[in-house]
Amino acid sequence: MSPSLPSGLLGDLDPTSDRAVFRQIADQLREAIDRGRFREGEKLPSEAELVDHYGVSRMTVRNSFSVLQGEGLVHAEHGKGVFVRPRPPVRRLASDRFARRHREQGKSAFIVEANAAGSHPQVDSLEVKEEKASQDVSARLGSVRRVLARRRRYLLDGRPVEFATSYLPLDIARGTQIAEPNPGPGGIYARLEELGHRLDHFEEEICARMPSPAEVKTLHLAAGVPVIHLIRTAFDTEGRPVEVCDTVMAADAYVLSYQLPAT
Amino acid sequence: MSPSLPSGLLGDLDPTSDRAVFRQIADQLREAIDRGRFREGEKLPSEAELVDHYGVSRMTVRNSFSVLQGEGLVHAEHGKGVFVRPRPPVRRLASDRFARRHREQGKSAFIVEANAAGSHPQVDSLEVKEEKASQDVSARLGSVRRVLARRRRYLLDGRPVEFATSYLPLDIARGTQIAEPNPGPGGIYARLEELGHRLDHFEEEICARMPSPAEVKTLHLAAGVPVIHLIRTAFDTEGRPVEVCDTVMAADAYVLSYQLPAT
DNA sequence: CTTGCCCACTCGTCTATACGAGTATGCCTG
DNA sequence: CAGGCATACTCGTATAGACGAGTGGGCAAG
Structure with missing residues (x-):
């Protein structure tokens, strides 16, 4: 027998209402x-x-x-x-997260930042390989046919929160440490600058949508949780796009923050 | 009698599969x-x-x-x-959309931009009134108790795509054209600068989530469409926050775009 | 005390049926 | 020909029942 509900917790139905x-x-x-x-x-x-x-x-x-x-x-x-559904702690992404001054340490920005927030960070599903560029990536990188793709998944306290793929032109990345699973201190942006591609600015495009079944699986998403899809392009000081990073984030785990000049 | 489906369009079920x-x-x-x-x-x-x-x-x-x-x-x-579900045309929001050079015309940025894109823009649900600041707004504006709130809904080709509320401190906005339904050419940012609050920068916070029932109603959202929630704070050159704009957008109608310096 | 089983409770899946309400079409009537 | 109605099709809502499968607690056997 089901115990009856505490009275007053929930009301009654209105049979006269149109509402289903x-x-x-x-x-x-x-x-x-x-x-x-x-x-x-x-x-x-x-x-x-x-x-x-x-x-x-x-x-x-x-x-x-x-x-x-x-x-x-x-x-x-x-x-x-x-x-x-509990609201998980959110990760705040500031717009200066790629500033050079954050690039000094040996560990990746994700690790450093998560440690500071007191959570346990983790990166898995590492895959680094050369492949054919999608139409979109090719267009963003300036008609490149093949690219180096770096895929990885980020987890906080065991929960996957983000899945990202970086694409780099082969003429820049092939044979460098960028093509290694571990790109070394400061990440691939540090390597790019060492290779003479001094970074000038980034362009980020953001949209939100419901996840595909594959994304639900990869990010262990609950029903009713959208994803934030972010595509970042990095440009060097010569105006050349040197990296495209395609990121899908569990929307309930993130707040993005940007600072814009009023110019 | 239902006409039978064209064969080959859809397959058969796999009774041996675990999948429901x-x-x-x-x-x-x-x-x-x-x-x-x-x-x-x-x-x-x-x-x-x-x-x-x-x-x-x-x-x-x-x-x-x-x-x-x-x-x-x-x-x-x-x-x-x-x-x-058709993918509606998206509105791209560039990070320089508040630059002064875009503020010259008599019409609002939304109108100008929509006309350029060949769509029919519309603004409704105008409401301008003084009210008690929410805790969040108060914190962002620097412990203000009451604010001027400007509410409006934006539509493209008859479809509501965005609902926004601007909050301004009373000591700045009261009695000015900002408190009028029509803030005049260049919008409230132009008025703020005329009042001596030269704008220095904006801060935008973005998150995505499923809409509340009220938002579904206001934005006529279909099932499975998330919203993008954007909160922008405008700072003058003295570092004072002079406006907070709380915006809820139909996620399928927008792509946000930001440009970040690599510093 | 520990192990293992059973059972009660939970949500997941699926069937079969009924009626209501919105839409489109074609036919019949005026 | 024009208007209106009947009808068939669409999805929306709701009922009643059945079985399956994951979880956890209690009880009984070792």
Whole structure:
């Protein structure tokens, strides 16, 4: 037998309303969450309890949950229950994150920054290989046919948060330390400058969308979590694009920050 | 009787697979869309047709559609069918969009830019009033209690794409043209500079998330479309924050672009 | 005490059915 | 010919039931 819900926690349905029953239920749950009646990580009433409380069928209750899942408010765990989705700590990316002064240390910016924030950083899925440039990458790098691709995935406290691929023209990267799995202190930007490509500026393009199934898998994304897609192009002082970095980030793990001159 | 589907358009189910039937159906539809077998705006097979084709119940087919809706790939229209969601034309926001040289004309940047792109721009829901500052806005403006709020919604070709609110300290804005519905040529930034607050730089914070029900309504968002939440703070040459602009954009209508110095 | 099993509870998947409501089309009537 | 209605098709909502599978606690056997 399902124990009945604490009275007052959730209201009743309005049979005179035009609003669909499953939406009314979703509304009540959403409001209860917003008001803090259910805290982050806390378990919502089970499907059976809500079926009893509202006197509706189970599919109707599930329909309500699927609305909230689509909004990224809750997530279901098989065998356990439906929980209020906790807001994970976010990583703030400042627009000066590629400044030279941040490039002195031996470790990558990601590692240094994560340590400072008290989290446990990790990089995996390293792949470095030459391949055919996609149409988009080719256009951005100035009609290059083949490129060196550096793929890696970033994790914070075991959770994957970002998947990035850098593309570099072969005439710049081939045979250098950039083509090695470990590009050395200061990362590939430091190597590029040593190779005579002094960096002048970056261009970043940002869009947000729902993830593809592959991205859901790679980033372990919950339902209702969008991704931020960022494409950065690095230009040297001669105006030549020397790297394109394609990054897909779990949107709930990031806040991007930019500083713009008013010029 | 439902006409049967063109053979070869969609495959069969794999009963030996662990993958749930509704996921297999979603996979096949997604692949067909990706391969261009269904074009943008084109109608997918109706629920009844898929029921016949796969020999499953209608709820299973609907479940597949709801997966694709959550991914933002398709949208359903009551009484008509399920359609491949067209990618709307995107609005590119460049990081120099607030440069003084773009501030000369009589019309707002939004209008000018949209006209240049050949679309029909519109601004509505104008509201200008004094109100209590939220905690966040107060913190960003430097512990201000009350602010002037300027709310407006932007539309392109009749479609709402952005909802923005500017907050300004009362000691700056009260009694000036900034407090009028029409702030005059060059917008409020031009007025701020005339008032002696020469702008030095902007700070923008960006995150992406699923929209709240209110945002779905205001921006007429389809299922599976995230929003980009952008908060811009404008600083004058004395380092004082003179405006905070809180913007929520339909993510499928925007690409943001930034240029960063390599310093 | 520890191990292992069973059971109760949870969500996941799927079927079958019913009715409602929006849309488009074609036919029939005036 | 024009207007309106009937109808068939679309998706939306809701019910009732069945079985499967993951989880965790309690109980019984070793």
